[in-house]
Amino acid sequence: MTVPGPTAHPSAVSARRLRLTEDASTLLWQLAAVAVLFTVFGVLGTNFWSRGNWLNTATFGSTILILALGETLVILTAGIDLSIAALMGLSGVVAGLYLARWAPSSDSVQVAVTVAIGIATGAATGFLNGFIVTVLDITPFIATLGMLGAATGIVLVLTNGISVTVPDSLAPIGNSVWFGWIPVQVAAAVGCAIGVYCLLHYTTFGMYTYAIGSDAEAARRMGIKTTRHLIKVYALAGALAGVAGVLTVAQFTVASPNFGGENALLNAIAACVIGGISLFGGRGKVSGTVIGTVVVASAVTGLVLMGVTSYWQTVFIGIVIVVSVYLQRLQQSQVWKLRFQLARVGSELRRARHVSS
Amino acid sequence: MLIRRRSAPRMHAIVPICAIAVASLALATGTGAWGSSSNKVREDRASGNYSVAVVHVGKYSFAIVQVLDDPFFNSVFIGAKQEAQKLGGPISVKLAGPSQVDPQQQVADFKALVNSGISGIAVAPTDAKAIVPAVKEAVKAGIPVVDYNLTIADPSIVISQVLTSTLPGAKAAGQRMCAVIGGKGDVFVAGAHAGNPTLQQRWNGFRAGLAAGCPNVKIVFHVIGCEPSQATGIVKSAIVRDSKLIGFYADSQCTATSVVQAVQSSGLGKRAHVYAYDATPDEVHALKAGKIQLLIAQKGLLQGQLSLRYLWNAVHHTKVPKLTYTGTVLMTKANLAQTQKWAYPAGGGQK
Amino acid sequence: MSPGLALTDPVVVAERVSKAFGAVQALQSVTMNLYAGQVTALVGDNGAGKTTLVKVLAGAHSCDEGALLLHGRPVTLRSPSDARSLGIETIYQDLAIAPDLDVVSNLYLCREITRRLWPRGPRVLDRSKMADGAETALRDLEINIPSLKVPMRYLSGGQRQAVAVARGAMWARTVVMLDEPTAALGVTERQHVLDLILRVKRRGLAVLLVSHSLPEVFEVADNIVVLRHSRKVAELRSAATTMDEVVGFMTGSKQ
Numbered sequence: 001m002t003v004p005g006p007t008a009h010p011s012a013v014s015a016r017r018l019r020l021t022e023d024a025s026t027l028l029w030q031l032a033a034v035a036v037l038f039t040v041f042g043v044l045g046t047n048f049w050s051r052g053n054w055l056n057t058a059t060f061g062s063t064i065l066i067l068a069l070g071e072t073l074v075i076l077t078a079g080i081d082l083s084i085a086a087l088m089g090l091s092g093v094v095a096g097l098y099l100a101r102w103a104p105s106s107d108s109v110q111v112a113v114t115v116a117i118g119i120a121t122g123a124a125t126g127f128l129n130g131f132i133v134t135v136l137d138i139t140p141f142i143a144t145l146g147m148l149g150a151a152t153g154i155v156l157v158l159t160n161g162i163s164v165t166v167p168d169s170l171a172p173i174g175n176s177v178w179f180g181w182i183p184v185q186v187a188a189a190v191g192c193a194i195g196v197y198c199l200l201h202y203t204t205f206g207m208y209t210y211a212i213g214s215d216a217e218a219a220r221r222m223g224i225k226t227t228r229h230l231i232k233v234y235a236l237a238g239a240l241a242g243v244a245g246v247l248t249v250a251q252f253t254v255a256s257p258n259f260g261g262e263n264a265l266l267n268a269i270a271a272c273v274i275g276g277i278s279l280f281g282g283r284g285k286v287s288g289t290v291i292g293t294v295v296v297a298s299a300v301t302g303l304v305l306m307g308v309t310s311y312w313q314t315v316f317i318g319i320v321i322v323v324s325v326y327l328q329r330l331q332q333s334q335v336w337k338l339r340f341q342l343a344r345v346g347s348e349l350r351r352a353r354h355v356s357s
Numbered sequence: 358m359l360i361r362r363r364s365a366p367r368m369h370a371i372v373p374i375c376a377i378a379v380a381s382l383a384l385a386t387g388t389g390a391w392g393s394s395s396n397k398v399r400e401d402r403a404s405g406n407y408s409v410a411v412v413h414v415g416k417y418s419f420a421i422v423q424v425l426d427d428p429f430f431n432s433v434f435i436g437a438k439q440e441a442q443k444l445g446g447p448i449s450v451k452l453a454g455p456s457q458v459d460p461q462q463q464v465a466d467f468k469a470l471v472n473s474g475i476s477g478i479a480v481a482p483t484d485a486k487a488i489v490p491a492v493k494e495a496v497k498a499g500i501p502v503v504d505y506n507l508t509i510a511d512p513s514i515v516i517s518q519v520l521t522s523t524l525p526g527a528k529a530a531g532q533r534m535c536a537v538i539g540g541k542g543d544v545f546v547a548g549a550h551a552g553n554p555t556l557q558q559r560w561n562g563f564r565a566g567l568a569a570g571c572p573n574v575k576i577v578f579h580v581i582g583c584e585p586s587q588a589t590g591i592v593k594s595a596i597v598r599d600s601k602l603i604g605f606y607a608d609s610q611c612t613a614t615s616v617v618q619a620v621q622s623s624g625l626g627k628r629a630h631v632y633a634y635d636a637t638p639d640e641v642h643a644l645k646a647g648k649i650q651l652l653i654a655q656k657g658l659l660q661g662q663l664s665l666r667y668l669w670n671a672v673h674h675t676k677v678p679k680l681t682y683t684g685t686v687l688m689t690k691a692n693l694a695q696t697q698k699w700a701y702p703a704g705g706g707q708k
Numbered sequence: 709m710s711p712g713l714a715l716t717d718p719v720v721v722a723e724r725v726s727k728a729f730g731a732v733q734a735l736q737s738v739t740m741n742l743y744a745g746q747v748t749a750l751v752g753d754n755g756a757g758k759t760t761l762v763k764v765l766a767g768a769h770s771c772d773e774g775a776l777l778l779h780g781r782p783v784t785l786r787s788p789s790d791a792r793s794l795g796i797e798t799i800y801q802d803l804a805i806a807p808d809l810d811v812v813s814n815l816y817l818c819r820e821i822t823r824r825l826w827p828r829g830p831r832v833l834d835r836s837k838m839a840d841g842a843e844t845a846l847r848d849l850e851i852n853i854p855s856l857k858v859p860m861r862y863l864s865g866g867q868r869q870a871v872a873v874a875r876g877a878m879w880a881r882t883v884v885m886l887d888e889p890t891a892a893l894g895v896t897e898r899q900h901v902l903d904l905i906l907r908v909k910r911r912g913l914a915v916l917l918v919s920h921s922l923p924e925v926f927e928v929a930d931n932i933v934v935l936r937h938s939r940k941v942a943e944l945r946s947a948a949t950t951m952d953e954v955v956g957f958m959t960g961s962k963q
Contacts, residue, residue: 045598052597052623060590161427162703163614163639175622202832204820207809211817214806221804223789223818252585252618254639258611261584282808300587304594310579311551346854 025331026276030291037295045305053301055183061297062185066244067268069196070237072289075272077233078213078281079140083129083147084241084268089260090151091122091245093158096166096255106167114170118246119239125151126238130231155257163256166249174250185247192240197286209233213281270317271296274324295320409466410434414441417476419668422467428637428701429657435702436661444669460484467491471498477668479503485510501671503664517667518680519660523558526653526685530632531566534604537630540571542603545595547612548580559608559634581612588615596623607633613640617648636688638703644690652688654699659683719744719914720883725774727760734760736938742883742914747905749925750918752935753958758918762885766798767791778882795881801888803872807861811853812842814860815875845878849907866897870904877908884908885916890924902928922951934958
């Protein structure tokens with residue numbers, strides 16, 4: 001093994017640093033982008049740095065983050081879940097309707113049951129997604145597109161197309177703010193982010209997720225039970241959608257058929273893409289998703305603070321997506337050049353040592 | 358008409374056509390099967406959500422072609438049933454077709470009805486122009502058509518129009534807002550979708566009413582959409598930006614949900630004045646709870662009654678007015694006792 | 709291994725193995741012995757049945773007739789996992805590595821070392837143990853990869869091949885099978901892989917090498933098995949034969 005010497009010689013920069021360079025530079029780029037964005041909004045937008053804006057953006061962003069975390073898991077396996085926002089809507093509506101119509105009472109026990117039902121609904125529909133993708137072997141785009149339609153339709157059937165009022169005992173789950181600064185959604189989103197991070201980086205589950213996304217055939221040949229694993233991934237994404245659904249229905253205390261529309265889906269996927277999760281699978285980190293969410297959420301609120309018509313929101317996010325992907329690709333090609341240089345230097349030095357010894 | 362986001366599921370065309378075929382078949386064979394003087398309404402549902410209601414009165418059958426299955430159209434449907442009961446004779450109702458906003462689907466439903474031996478059709482066109490050829494077909498076949506709630510592009514071909522007349526109600530709300538805020542502070546107008554003429558009338562009416570008495574009041578307008586999380590985020594941002602926002606106007610049921618949430622969670626609750634269009638159950642609930650101060654309710658019940666009455670008159674060759682405006686009602690907590698009856702009912706015509 | 713030494717008992721025996729795919733007979737009563745510490749090359753023209761035989765030994769295909777013996781005892785391989793659990797490792801031509809994962813992760817794929825966060829608690833990856841294990845494994849085989857933390861996609865073809873071979877050697881207890889390992893490599897890298905194969909052999913594992921290149925075969929193999937039209941037509945000691953003879957068997961001019 002090439003052992004780096006005490007002096008700062010070019011060869012001392014072993015390619016071990018290459019990995020750190022790539023990760024660190026990605027993170028740096030992303031933080032720089034966020035800094036630029038915040039500066040622009042801070043200057044051109046009114047009250048960007050106010051507590052009111054923080055509460056608003058954080059609450060809104062938390063829902064996006066939870067959905068984006070679920071989407072991240074699926075995209076890492078080289079799949080896609082187009083139904084994740086609709087599953088959020090379905091879970092929220094089922095939970096809300098339970099408390100409004102079928103629960104024996106609205107006390108705190110029933111509230112807990114309601115939350116459990118919401119998350120379980122998400123997990124069950126996610127499981128179904130996974131089943132259709134793996135066992136029925138339908139490509140994720142189509143499978144989840146179908147689920148999107150089905151979930152949206154079921155919501156309309158359940159609510160008869162109108163919003164149903166939900167008892168107020170559910171409200172604290174969606175409206176509490178702790179210490180005046182931390183909305184409950186933020187706590188939930190942070191919890192989910194930490195959970196998904198640990199899952200992806202510290203467990204075999206995470207390892208297999210990346211492996212399947214990187215090369216599903218290789219993973220299968222090495223003995224990973226891909227069918228079982230993918231079903232778990234989609235079910236987990238559904239469960240996260242369920243969490244988001246419960247938070248949403250609790251926030252509005254209304255089971256509305258409008259929860260989880262195309263905007264929510266777009267925001268979640270945008271957050272992933274901006275955060276560097278590769279749509280080809282196998283690449284991307286949770287930190288990226290978090291930063292992508294920050295960008296998307298602050299864009300929505302920041303533009304309004306700048307007095308820009310809401311029509312421009314999707315335009316802005318579209319531009320940010322394209323720019324992000326372009327910059328990510330630039331950065332990767334730079335890393336590639338760096339590797340070549342390092343390799344060349346390394347091999348020359350090895351030859352030199354060989355000769356001298 | 359309630360405004361909802363457009364992404365209702367698109368179901369296979371076979372379903373409504375089969376359902377209407379079944380309805381026609383039953384009509385042809387079963388009319389004599391019912392007892393003579395029972396005024397009880399029998400309902401047959403082809404599916405959970407419906408876009409076509411066929412009301413049978415005696416030997417006639419009238420179809421109400423709805424745009425979507427939601428509280429406003431429920432009130433129309435209930436009004437039609439009430440009128441049918443008044444006209445006497447056994448009534449039964451067949452509900453068919455999936456609920457959707459697709460104009461082409463509505464045209465297909467309409468044409469199927471024309472071919473099914475229907476006596477008369479009342480339609481609220483999703484697309485004012487697309488429905489015209491189908492209506493002309495119906496008229497040629499001798500079937501009277503009433504246009505209700507949403508204007509048709511060519512009013513001359515229908516026997517009657519029963520419309521809401523959006524502007525006066527919206528204007529009245531605007532004037533009232535001006536009075537209530539005393540000409541001080543800013544007002545937020547929340548739009549559900551862009552490019553919808555009915556919604557635009559609701560915005561313009563309100564803005565005109567407000568500007569008439571309060572020309573110096575700033576109006577902040579955003580199309581916030583129907584997705585509650587995002588819509589609330591936008592309204593709250595507007596509140597963060599402009600601390601003088603004191604009046605809020607939601608153009609429909611879906612924007613009402615978000616505006617109420619935004620106002621409540623921004624701590625403006627007691628001071629803000631929230632007005633909203635339409636009177637769905639949760640809007641009325643919010644009105645009673647003091648979260649909304651004014652609702653502009655359309656008179657769906659009346660539109661249903663008049664539509665059926667005019668169709669009945671038409672098949673009995675009685676004269677029918679060309680254009681009727683049913684108007685709107687301003688509902689407040691104070692006048693709720695009198696105006697309660699205009700609140701839109703919950704559920705699919707369950708009353 | 710000098711020629712003329714008495715052969716010890718074979719580690720793995722494929723005894724009169726036959727396999728057909730529909731109307732196509734891929735293998736007909738093929739018998740092959742693999743010996744510990746020796747490289748056996750499997751040669752033959754395209755379609756002779758080499759890959760099928762490898763897949764049967766790897767547990768990817770079942771054989772219609774015949775038996776597989778491991779240390780003299782018959783075994784049934786119902787899946788590749790069965791083969792792996794018996795210590796039979798296969799390195800396919802496309803390597804079966806995940807390009808976005810690093811070297812350590814690939815070496816330990818599906819065989820990760822985990823530790824419990826607390827007694828009876830959740831299991832997490834023990835990355836430091838795996839890194840040590842990886843370094844040791846690569847060092848023992850004298851494979852020089854500058855960084856183990858780099859995603860595999862950034863390594864050269866030869867380095868990736870070396871990692872795949874190392875993975876097989878790490879986990880194999882009996883046989884390592886390589887399917888055309890040098891096919892996609894340049895001259896220098898090819899030499900590195902051949903040296904690597906010899907080191908694997910010296911560990912005492914049996915090595916099965918499928919190759920199209922006879923010079924390579926003669927460089928590293930102790931034994932040569934020739935397949936032709938799904939039958940074994942020759943089993944030779946490489947020291948006791950020539951390239952022409954082997955070609956003769958392959959083409960059928962020699963019987």
